[in-house]
Amino acid sequence: MRQIQSRIDVTAGEYRENYVAMTRRLKEFHAHQHAARYERPRRDLDRLARQNKLSVRERLELLLDPGTPFLEFSTLAACRAYDRTVPGAGVVTGIGIVQGREVAIHANDASVKGGAWYPLTVKKIVRLLDIAIENRLPVVHICDSAGGFLPLQHGVFPDRYLGGRVFRNQTILSRMNVPQLAIVGGHCTAGGAYVPALSDYNIIIEGSGAIFLGGPPLVKAATGEEVGVQELGGAIMHTSVSGTGDYRAASETHAFALAREVVSQWKQPQKAVIATAPIEEPFYDPRELYGIIPKDRKTQFDMREVIARIVDGSRFHEYQPDYGTSLVCGFAHIWGFKVGILANNGVLFNDSSLKAAHFIQLCNQNRTPLVFFQNITGFMVGRQYEERGITKDGAKMLMAQGGSAVPKFTVIANASYGAGNYGMCGRAWDGRTLFMWPQAEIGVMGAEQAANTMADVKIRQLQREGKELTDAEIAAIRDPVLERYKRDVEAYTSTSEIWDDGILDPVDTRNALAISISAALNAPIGDPHYGVFRM
């Protein structure tokens, strides 16, 4: 594979301006992340200390193999919901290494509303368990939750992908022979009680851990029976009387050490085999991405410059370099794993769509995972393109992508607008992971375009009613729409709603993809089954 020859001039003024703009964005992003992870009201921290509990972050460090990575998902979930009072949606999820094995981790954060489940909490947990199912990843649940947040129970409980889905997914994992371990480090009440109960293994921390369908107050109200937490659902009762608990831990440290021992009993997975090469760092410094990504979203940039700063040795074997040039396709390695890359260098035309459909089939033929780098404003529009069947060719790309069996991964590097999002493996297309860069946007169309469209509808309606509008009146209609729309397409909105698996600092993309790919290989790669390609 040849090394990409970068044309970036790191001394150019534009590069430096981009760099400054991105650095400023990232500073803000990292501050948000830090706050979501660590900043809590004093009283919540005091309560944890009083209960003799470690923080969820400390628990994670005790669980994970020291000196190994942890890919955290949706750190900023709920960052634009619930008046920003539920950082991270009150739960930490991710993929980490425990005793050399890749595991999915779901850990309640009891410093956020006592670990109560909000609608987005449930969504985040269900997403994690979906990842576990798709990738056949063993799951470690760290349970410490007050239960569903009652004022929002309608968003937590009734629907298909709400609370029940957590437990449903647990049963699916178990029937797939994917082991689960729950560490009960707090109360698991009502529905929450089923998390440890449905786990193949569980550990209860003596003192702080308890499992019951109804806690002491509820029991008192329901039957008049007065019973203490320990007698009702404490570690000793469950591990020696009810059998709901398997192991009793004397302390948090002991619990996580035991948990590691349990995980070490699990069989090492037989991972799917794909082509690999010796690991190599990118030749070009990934930090140069900061100067490459334009500060103005509308400025075009060459995705090869991005690829060069993410893949091994900056080497890239480009497929059809002179055909359908608005889509860059080719092979590269990420942390040694061979991948097929599709990256947007402009609007999708007929030729670039056909190229994509072909390339996706090539990757399925030789079992090469797909990585999509999105910077897409959509498929080309206009009479000429419709006549050439742009929709038909776009449908081929979607059909190929939908029928694909190799694991797919998506990075929304800049714009993700319209049907281009579908073709480039948007959220609906079951990529194993999907990450956004902090300046990226996602929406049915660009903000200005959308605002104009919406304003035009309104203006025409008013015109039909016989009103003439001054420029100022038009602006008064258009500007608020534009403002709201701009906010709605931002990465922070997406990540708050868990339309992605998290925002990434661009330099972290390489590792995040590699951990995702490695995890994906825990599941076998099947054969592709395509539908009918409209020819």
Add this chain to the structure above:
Amino acid sequence: MPIHKLLVANRGEIAARIVRTARARGLAVAVLRHRNELTGSAHLIADEVVEVEGPTPVAAYLDIDQIVAAARRVCADAVHPGYGFLAENAAFVRALDAAGIMFVGPTEDVIDLMGDKVRARAFVAERGFPVAPAAIEDDDPTNFVERARVVGFPLLIKPSAGGGGKGMRVVREDASLEAEIETARREGKRYFGDGRLFAERYIERPRHIEVQVVGDGRGNVVHCWERECSIQRRFQKIIEETPSPALNPEQRAEICKTAAGIARAVNYRGAGTVEFIYAPDGAFYFLEMNTRLQVEHPVTEMVTGIDLVAEQLRIAAGGGLSHAQAEIRQTGHAIELRICAEDASADFRPAIGEVLLMEEPQGPGVRVDSGILEGSKVTTDFDPMLAKLIVHGPDRAAAIARARAAVQDYVILGVTTNTGYLDAILAHPRFLAGDVSTGFLAEEAPVLTAPGDDVTDILLAAAALSDVRLVRAVDEIPEMHRLMGAWRN
């Protein structure tokens, strides 16, 4: 009367040391073993091992009837008692005599005399030799406390039947006198089966110098020069050397002549040691006479070239002295280090454990008398001394350098020993200058037990990397995840 078969009524390093010489002289040798003991080095080189029984190993080794019976059983015609246990027990000598078995040591009357500190002191004083100020015997326990009080403070109390510093205590004030006497009495009973005590005025900043003597029991006595034994912790010697750095030739000649004179006065037979308190002003006083082979006898052997056990066996068999006094010369300098299972940084608390790995130092001028083997279990059943490291060099500085190198090379892993502490003593400027007294170790304790250079990182790294389970767990981590390290997004 020649000896054909010898029973060594002892254990540990001294048993092995005696077996070695006896076998070199063509004797058959039997040694003892209690079922609670693992094989020691003596058991490997002896011709025969005899089981002894008792509730504890110590009790068995002190059981006269059983040991005489054992000697009979193996048809030994002589018994070597080593040191400690029955080495200075006149009843044992009488029992052997009754059984027609030779005792390798002095006659029972000398043992009796010298074993009784008060009588010994009186005997020596009567013949004009120097003795320490006022002393009393515990002949009447009911008024011992009052009489001890009359002697005045500081006061040294020790078991009448004792030796080796066991049960010895310095009492500096009236208030603690009774309690200390009780403790000393208990220890005396425990170690020597005799609770009688002896008290004398304690001399400040004394040195402990002793002289090796050998007599043939027919009036001929030679001395084999002195040993300086001032390096003591809890009244027990841990480093001995010869010649003493404290003596000039005149003082040396005088103290050795005095010792030989005392031995001659009792018509001493065999190897013995006359111990003196040596005051800072150069005055010296008779302390006691040990009618046996001393732990530290090898330093004398190293500088004189005389095998003292061989001398003992030869004299016991009726032979004469092998050397005239003029032929016995001190050549070079010798130092003995007692390797003990104890934690010097925790008030010399005896350490227990299993010797997992052992390697003795080697090289010219290095001798190791050891009682342990790899796999030996070190318990509190016996004295904590595991082995002795003896070095010889052309002069004192060379001997110290050699001793340091050797003690650093002495690898004993699995049980805490005092090797590092001994090395710290050898490196101490006062020791190098010979400026010591029996209080040296106590005075310099903070320096001697200070932790050395910080090697924590090395220890932690080595402990981690030698932990097979730990390393295996790390090796199980996939290469990519290892290389990524603790990356967080």
Add this chain to the structure above:
Amino acid sequence: MRRLLEIRGEEFPIWLAHTGKGYVVHARGRAVHCSLTRSHGKGAFLLELDGRSIPLRLTVSKTATFIHLYGRAYEIGRTDPADQQVEGGTGTGQDKILAPMPGVVVSVAAGPGDRVGKGQTILVIESMKLETTLSAPRDGVVAEVPFAPGEGFGLKDVLARLAPEEE
């Protein structure tokens, strides 16, 4: 991959990692790159650390590592956090012996006021034609043995109770 090591009474939590190039010991707030290779001689190893090559003798027991380094012997206590005893966390509920099934008391070995050690027999019961020995769940003093030999009891009846532990 953590261990709790102890040198001269001081505890050092450590963890071992591997960078792909070699092992790293994390202790005392820093990362030390090192490797350990066997060399000639009994228990002899060469430790590479901070660019130094350090010869040492080493042997390992179940709970400690013994190292002879620069002429001195060291003992390093070693604990795996997973080896912690759950017994350390005894709480309430360890005071009572409950009947595992209905049955009859055959004999009582320890009565109120008796000091018992953990595992010591307190009483023997018979149920389903089998005799079962019930022993003390911890060290303590027997407070109560409600049933006398020959008396019957039901499932979960308290058969013996220890006096609560004093702090």
